[in-house]
Amino acid sequence: MDENQMKQEVKPPPQVTGAETLGKHESMLSIILKKFFQNKLAVIGLIMLTIIISSAIFAPWLATHDPNATSTLDRLAPPSAENWLGADHLGRDIYSRMLYAGQMSLWVGFAAMLSATTIGVVVGSVAGYFGGWIDGVLMRVVDIIISFPSIFLLITIVSVFRPSPEMLIIVFAILSWTGTARIVRSEFLSLKKREFVLAAQTLGLPKRRIIFGHILPNAIGPVIVAATLAIGAFIITESTLSFLGLGISPPTATWGNMLSDSQDLTVFLTAWYYPLFPGLMIFITVLSFNFVGDGLRDALDPRVVEK
């Protein structure tokens, strides 16, 4: 049973203090943090993310050049004191462009994650709690959305509409809340049968409060994990679209369209640094999000006992 596992997990080590059998008040949060920080990869991921996110936020101060300023003299210039990571085919500074590209990629990732998770949580909660025909209708909508091959749908939508960042976020959110909705629904199906829900009902608490105040906090663990992993997935998807030339349009830099611009035989042969750094950024960022997501999964799962 869940409670018992939870009990096992949060129980402090046996204390020999005699009459006072209850130890200090250890909050749920401190236990979760403790478990998270025991996971080395997760901590590495968190550190990397902190660096990447702050470098994106502080891009205007960290950048050495205007990201969109071209210079014919510096075309495909190798890394030097002037252009730290070299320059691209239009002579723009790769280092500065990468910082600003990070801003755009992370903004799209976070915003899409927040919107998708919000929709997913609300739909999943309502479907799981009420069941019956409401559940039936909502879950068929989920099935319909999932049944579309999303990359083709994405390509179609972004080729019809001009892909602004906001447009991309909305499209991402509409296409990817379904996973969260299913997770939340399945949690609700089991949680709503628990006695504390009936107890809350007999205490006269309104439905909205029971759904979002009492059941949802018990189901939030898997949602947080899914959301963290989703950011990475959104960054990849945005890069994929940009790489195909369908993402956020130039000159706005994203890691994806920087890669796309470097698709050229001359560049491959002469300027290895041009595709390498944006590619590396995507790789490191997504990997870090996955590490952190895995760490959170273990930290939030009461079945994983702290070492």
Place this chain on the structure above:
Amino acid sequence: MSEDTVLDVRHLKTSFFSKKTELPVVDDVSFSVKKGETLAIVGESGSGKSMTSLSIMRLVPSPNGKIVGGEVFFNGKDLVQQNDKTMYKVRGNDISMIFQEPMTSLNPVYTIGEQIREQLIYHQKISKREAHQIGIEMLQTVGFSRANDIMKDYPHRLSGGMRQRVMIAMALSNNPKLLIADEPTTALDVTVQAQILDLMRKLSKEYDSAIILITHDLGVVAELAERVVVMYGGQVVEEASIEDIFDDPLHPYTEGLLNSIPKIEGTQERLDSIPGTVPTPDNLPVGCNFVTRCPYAMEICKQEEPTLIDKDSSRKVRCYLHEEGVKNHGQQHRSS
């Protein structure tokens, strides 16, 4: 309905619907509870006790379950007819409930304090500070000396008995007129059971709350109740005062229940038991629901369903043995 009646249930009928069949789980149940009184509802598992209490609270599991008939008068209002908004005010405020499983009836992600405060603030529209104060007082009332610490604790740090006391504190914190206790001691060990029963007896006096005690444990009934309703197969089969039930049970089912309690006097090789099990709602026999297990079953029992008759002013029974006309035949059968 007299002045001091808190709850008056009349011909309550609750059914579950699957596909197109209707399964009555509570069938024509009537009883009333007076102010400050403790009424026990006794019966085996599946006899409709818990469904009766959930019907009173209007919390029958939807969408399959539904109250299909009858009235539940609480303070002169028929709860069956009330809208949801009124019911939110009744639940927790006028009628509270405690459950069988204290281990799972508190929300694991909130502290005791947060849970006590939330419903106090919601019902009484008071500030957080006031709610905290009332919470501490309630915890002290139910016997916690370190009430301040308990407020900060998560449910997993408390034992079953402690959690049940927290549940009682929460249930009584809005001073309800009626407390429904659904097998409150079943999951607790015997010494803790006694504490909880003592506490409930003390508090029902102090707060002048009526109690509906739902249980299958006749020991608990003898300890706490003043009147007893015996349920079988979704129906009330007997209603009597506590003395009458133990001294002179009228219905064969009540008799069977009493015979299956171990006795202190005399030696007994084997405990008596009632043969068979409670029929499921989709498999009720024709005639009396108890006919398949009844040692006194007569021809008429297999054909027609008996009605609940008034034996005298305080006793009711649903059995042909006690109905005029067939009574003599029954008595003969019984003595033979």
